[in-house]
Amino acid sequence: MLHVRLLFLLIASFKVAAILDDSAFFSMLDRLKPSFWRAKGYREMDDHISGEEDEGIDWDTEDELEIQNTVTSSCSTLVTRNAEAIISKEESSSSAGPSNSNLVQHFLGMGFSNKLVTKAIKENVEGDTESILETLLTLSALDNSPEEQSSCDLNSHQKQQCVDDDEFSSDYDESFLVDFSESDSWSDDEITENGDSHPTILCLASMGYTMEEAMAATERCGPDASIEELTDIIYAAQMAKTDAIFFEEEKPKNSCVMNRKQKRKMFELEAWKKKKQKGPVTDADEVIRLPNPMIGYGVPSESSVITHRTLPDAAIGPPFFYYENVALAPKGVWETISRFLYDIEPEFVDSKYFCAAARKRGYVHNLPINNRFPILPLPPRTINDALPLTKKWWPPWDKRTKLNCLQTVYGSARLTDRIRKALEKWGDDPPLHVQKFVIEQCRKWNLVWVGKNKVATLEPDEVETLLGFPRNHTRGGGISRTERYKSLGNSFQVDTVAYHLSVLKDVFPNGINVLSLFSGIGGAEVALDRLRIPLKNVMSVEISEVNRDIVRSWWEQTKQKGNLIHLSDIQHVNGDTLERYIVSFGGFDLVVGGSPCNNLTGGNRVSRDGLEGEHSALFYDYFRILDLVKCIMSRQN
DNA sequence: ACCAAAATGAAAGTCTGA
DNA sequence: TCAGACTTTCATTTTGGT
Incomplete structure (x- = not known):
């Protein structure tokens, strides 16, 4: 099996983290779940879904045990099994349930209590989502009891399942929903009377989250965390799953439209909820704010330059890495990206300080920030x-x-x-x-x-x-004008990126091995070349053929001495491939790339779905591969 | 089939004046 | 401090013409 090796590597990286401390390990584990779901989801779905009984795994605690006492070989089996469990869950939840229960789940997912949802649906027999939501808002405004309390109702059947069912059957979600929609009476005094499960976990389960998600989130945030904090964490973990579900079924168009509307309502609702509570939420929030002026740790034209920062331990290389995306992404996106990329604070820079065009971007990297220098001559800035x-x-x-x-x-x-x-x-x-x-x-x-x-x-x-490319970089070779605009529009501003990468020149005077993900037209490669950092081996992953042609042609024209290896689909890059090249190169010095922004940018009116969007979710592959490289290289030293 | 042009808003930031 | 005006945005889909 192709992925066993990969899984082994993942677990090995867990172990490294576990040596440091337990909380670091758990945070790592949590981080990895979404990417891992994806990693499994897109390849091995077909092989494993059918007929596999879910084995009822409380995977956090089992993993914990594994880490503490086992040899590596059993780790990979374990994870494989878990992945299958997750996949079959995905499948079951994507199978259409009764429409009413979908509706119920929808509102439960927004955080309303069962009682309110049932009541609101009853009052709006027509089933019009908008009016149900109106009713819900009114009802919950009237309801004085705290959100957490009121949304913790569970009927006895469910409670039974949550507590002592250590086998989560794959149809768990569905039966759970049916129970919700069909139940007529909700009783507050049935809330908690079990032994092991924390009430918060039950509460999350009642909101429509799975027990695994609830437990993992509670583990991560601690028992005292608010429901909102926990749902935020779960949301991040769910994205990959949602993605898989969305694109597997051919959903009718109007349902997509509905989803956007629903999301909007959800945002409004959350804003409203925050307004309602005030106080404690604001300090706990840790929202990433864009700096003004947007100069990151400094730009050549400004005198104020920060030359020191403290990186989180888990962030320190090798390899060095550099990740880029649009600064003006939907709320919460940069928080998630930063959380995955070892809690490094993004550096937001507007390229208008480097050239005559604005380009507001966020960069997450573990590069040194002292002694940066720009490519000369400085480009004109008006x-x-x-x-x-x-x-x-x-x-x-x-x-x-x-x-x-x-x-x-x-x-x-x-x-x-x-x-x-x-x-x-x-x-x-x-x-x-x-x-x-x-x-x-x-x-x-x-x-x-x-x-x-x-x-x-x-x-x-x-x-x-x-953008800092050589003239005619994208010209000719069968590329149309429209395609040129598109490829260029999706690219780095070379001078900006080069300024950040310039610190590598002293570190690697004899040249550099680069893993370039989402290479596009080779912005990173051009930047390194213009810095006169010799390119020894470049492994470039780029889905678009025209872009690959552009880079190859540039590589030949500039008479590069090193090797250029092109791969097309990042989702096909696995541990085997990486290890093979790492062994032959002696490791990557730099992992660089900017994942697709299609679903993040404001210009997209159709599918600005955030990081869970079809294309932008490839961010998780960036993380997956970076983490694999980190892991493989740490084993080699 | 290909390409250019037009139609398609909203999220989230900055700025400003009270 | 804050409400409200103003600005910007690595885009997608449909249409119409060749």
């Missing part, structure tokens, strides 16, 4: 300097000095035509409303002035230059 020909035509009422973020799509020729026609009616001084319209469009589409009354979209080669 539009006029970067595109000198525009200066002549730039009207005084267009106050822009920087371009907005370079995107994957650009304005059309028809738009620039409309703008020209709107301006031609007037002389040198168009009325304010025309100015306003033109400026608005220019900002939106990053248009620049190339003639009298004439604005234009940026040319692909101009985008290349702005």
Whole structure:
């Protein structure tokens, strides 16, 4: 079996953590669950789902035992078994239950109590979600009892299952739901009377979470944690699972729309809940805030530079790693990313301090931050300097000095035509409303002035230059203009990344072995090359063929001395592959990459689903692979 | 089949004035 | 401090033309 090896490696990394201390280990374990589900989910589903009886595993505690007393070989079997348990659970929960119970579960998942949900549904026989939610909000506002208490109702049947059922049958979720929807009476005095299970766990179970999730979260946060803290933790762990469920079934379109609406309601509800409670929540929150100015630990043009930081122990290499994504992601995304990447605080930097275009990005890395240096010469940092020909035509009422973020799509020729026609009616001084319209469009589409009354979209080669790539980097070889824009829009700003990576030059004077994930058009490789850090071996993982062609062609044209190895699908990269290359290279010095932002960026109106989105969930593969590399390399030393 | 153009908002930040 | 106005956003899907 292909994955046994991989699993062994995962467990080995747990062990390393366990040596440090128990809490570190558990936090590690919790972190790994989602990525692990994915790791199992996409490959071995077909092989294992059917007919496998769930063996009823309390996997946290069993793992704990394993860590304490066992040899490694049994670890991998154990984890394999657990994974199968999880998978069959996934399958069962994705199978459609009675619609009413789905509705019930939906509201339970939002944190309403059973009592309220049942009542609200009864009052809205039509089953209109909106009106049910309205009723729920009203009811819960009237309800003075604390949320935790009221949502802890459990009927006796369930309680029985939660407490003494050490075999979680795969249809657990379903029977659980049926019980909910069919039960008529809810009794508060049935809440707690069991021995072992913590009431909070039961409470979470009553909200629709599985016992494993509830227990893992309680383990992580401690017995006194609030329900909200716990649900946050579980949410992170659930994402991969949700993902798998969403994309396995062909859901009808309107149900997707519904989901977005529901999410919105959920956010509103949470904001409302927080407002309601005030006080304690705010200090416990630990929300990551974007710095202003967004210069991270410093940029070449600013004098204030921080040269020291303390990394968490688990974050310290080898290998060095560098992860990138959009700064303006939905709330909670950066908290999750940071939590997975060893609790390193992200460094948020806007590339407008490096070039003439804004690019607000977050970088999580374990690189040193002292003695950074930029690539010289420094690129021009205003539009006029970067595109000198525009200066002549730039009207005084267009106050822009920087371009907005370079995107994957650009304005059309028809738009620039409309703008020209709107301006031609007037002389040198168009009325304010025309100015306003033109400026608005220019900002939106990053248009620049190339003639009298004439604005234009940026040319692909101009985008290349702005991003720090060699001119014509993406040109030719069968790539269309649209594809060039797209590939460039998804790329690093080379000068920014190079500034951060520059510290590696002294560490690896003889060259560097790089694992480049989500390489795209090779931003990291170009950055290292422009820093004159020799590339010894580069293993580049990139799904798009045109992008791979671009990098290969760049590799050849720049006459690189090292080896370039291309892989396409990151999900196919496993421990075997990694170990083979690690043995042959003697280890990776740097793991670099920015995972897809499609589901995080504000520009996406269709599927801004956060880290659980189809593409952005690949972040977990970045973590999975990084952790594998860390683990394999630690065994070798 | 391919490509360009248009249609499709909302989340979450910053700024500002009271 | 805070409400409200303003700004920005590594995008996806549909349409229409060739």
